Amino acid sequence: MKVFVDQDRCVASGQCVFAAEGVFDQRDDDGIAVVLDGNPPDDRLDDVREAEAGCPASAILVEG
Known part of the structure; x- marks a missing residue:
């Protein structure tokens, strides 16, 4: 699987970090x-x- 974040669309809610810490983080x-x-x-x-x-x-795209 490949994981991508469209940083231009991201609204910094942090939900991705809560769901998959270690895969996602926040600046x-x-x-x-x-x-x-x-x-x-x-x-x-x-x-x-x-x-x-x-x-x-x-803002998150998962392929595969």
């Missing part, structure tokens, strides 16, 4: 999401899909 200066692990292991799929579904800005 200190503005809270915009960043991907820490763009190719997480398959056992994180449920967490990453939860982050994708819970993103209020639809």
Whole structure:
């Protein structure tokens, strides 16, 4: 699986970090999401899909 964040769409809600900590984090200066692990292991799929579904800005894309 590949994970991407559209930082231009991100509204810094932090929902992705709560759902999949270690895959996502937030920048200190503005809270915009960043991907820490763009190719997480398959056992994180449920967490990453939860982050994708819970993103209020639809800024997360999961492929694969």
